[in-house]
Amino acid sequence: MSVKIVVPASSANLGPGFDSLGLAVDRYLTLEVLDDEASKWQIEHDFGPKIPNDERNLIIKAALALEPKLSPKRLKVTSQIPLARGLGSSSSAIVAGLKLAQYFAQTAYTTEDLLQVATKLEGHPDNVAPALLGGLTVSVMLNGRPHSICASFPAEGLLAYIPDFELATKESRQVLPNELSYKTAVRAGSLGNALVAALLTNDLALVKELLEQDLYHEPYRQKLVPHLQLLRKLAHEVNADGTYLSGAGPTVMTLIGPAKMETLIKKARKQGLTGKFIKLEVDTLGARVER
Numbered sequence: 393m394s395v396k397i398v399v400p401a402s403s404a405n406l407g408p409g410f411d412s413l414g415l416a417v418d419r420y421l422t423l424e425v426l427d428d429e430a431s432k433w434q435i436e437h438d439f440g441p442k443i444p445n446d447e448r449n450l451i452i453k454a455a456l457a458l459e460p461k462l463s464p465k466r467l468k469v470t471s472q473i474p475l476a477r478g479l480g481s482s483s484s485a486i487v488a489g490l491k492l493a494q495y496f497a498q499t500a501y502t503t504e505d506l507l508q509v510a511t512k513l514e515g516h517p518d519n520v521a522p523a524l525l526g527g528l529t530v531s532v533m534l535n536g537r538p539h540s541i542c543a544s545f546p547a548e549g550l551l552a553y554i555p556d557f558e559l560a561t562k563e564s565r566q567v568l569p570n571e572l573s574y575k576t577a578v579r580a581g582s583l584g585n586a587l588v589a590a591l592l593t594n595d596l597a598l599v600k601e602l603l604e605q606d607l608y609h610e611p612y613r614q615k616l617v618p619h620l621q622l623l624r625k626l627a628h629e630v631n632a633d634g635t636y637l638s639g640a641g642p643t644v645m646t647l648i649g650p651a652k653m654e655t656l657i658k659k660a661r662k663q664g665l666t667g668k669f670i671k672l673e674v675d676t677l678g679a680r681v682e683r
């Protein structure tokens with residue numbers, strides 16, 4: 393009986409929800425077990441030579457982080473999630489490895505166990521939580537452990553603009569400040585609080601305002617993603633419902649009804665934006681094992 397693990401992509405931050413809010417979306421990484429009693433760890437993929445095919449691969453490293461005694465397997469991974477684009481590719485790989493270990497381990501690991509290890513490996517919970525749990529997640533670290541509250545998401549459509557260049561999270565985090573002034577920190581926190589409240593009460597008009605008011609990361613990353621402000625301006629012209637930097641970028645996400653998407657895409661092409669547009673929906677299931 394072949395085992396298949398499916399993990400959704402994720403879009404983190406949602407502006408002022410930096411390092412806390414995340415949303416699972418309907419593009420997937422699929423991990424297949426070709427041989428569950430192999431002589432050594434192997435993983436087939438088409439991500440290119442930079443990605444290892446042995447136990448150095450992030451998927452296998454995540455599996456062994458949870459269950460070090462896991463016996464070697466021959467795996468195959470395919471993915472619709474572009475690497476280093478701000479759609480949670482690393483988190484999808486980590487969660488896939490943890491689900492693999494959970495499936496084969498003798499120990500009954502809980503979802504909370506997986507979230508804890510995933511967050512440790514990724515460094516923050518806002519991509520791994522939606523990848524694991526699905527939907528919209530609001531996460532916080534308490535005593536070194538991640539806690540994620542799951543919620544539904546009010547928008548009726550998502551349009552991602554994926555530029556044709558990579559932006560590694562590590563590089564994108566290097567431009568962030570070490571601290572903020574007390575006044576800015578208080579303001580930034582109130583914007584994030586209000587965004588969560590607007591999302592949980594389906595107040596889309598308020599979500600639209602708050603999504604674009606981040607003070608934690610977008611102002612500093614702007615120079616790395618110059619297309620963000622242009623797309624935000626064009627989205628306002630078609631009366632979309634808010635635009636934010638997806639994760640560490642360079643992908644930009646716009647909340648927009650399907651009927652307006654083509655108009656926005658045409659405007660963007662006229663302005664010389666040559667990246668890929670993909671229409672997305674929220675994934676509500678999160679990571680799952682399919683037989």
Ligand SMILES: Nc1ncnc2c1ncn2[C@@H]1O[C@H](COP(=O)(O)OP(=O)(O)OP(=O)(O)O)[C@@H](O)[C@H]1O
Pocket residue numbers: 402404421443449450451469471474475476477478479480481482483485519559560561562638639640641
């Ligand atoms: N399926 C995979 N298998 C193995 N390694 C992967 C896989 N997907 C991502 N990675 C590793 O993660 C790196 C990309 O992670 P990074 O955090 O920079 O971007 P991201 O996760 O795509 O975007 P973001 O975290 O901003 O949403 C890749 O360069 C690769 O090293």
Ligand SMILES: N[C@@H](CCO)C(=O)O
Pocket residue numbers: 404405410411412516518519561564565609639640
């Ligand atoms: N919150 C993270 C998401 C990317 O993994 C960041 O913006 O750096």
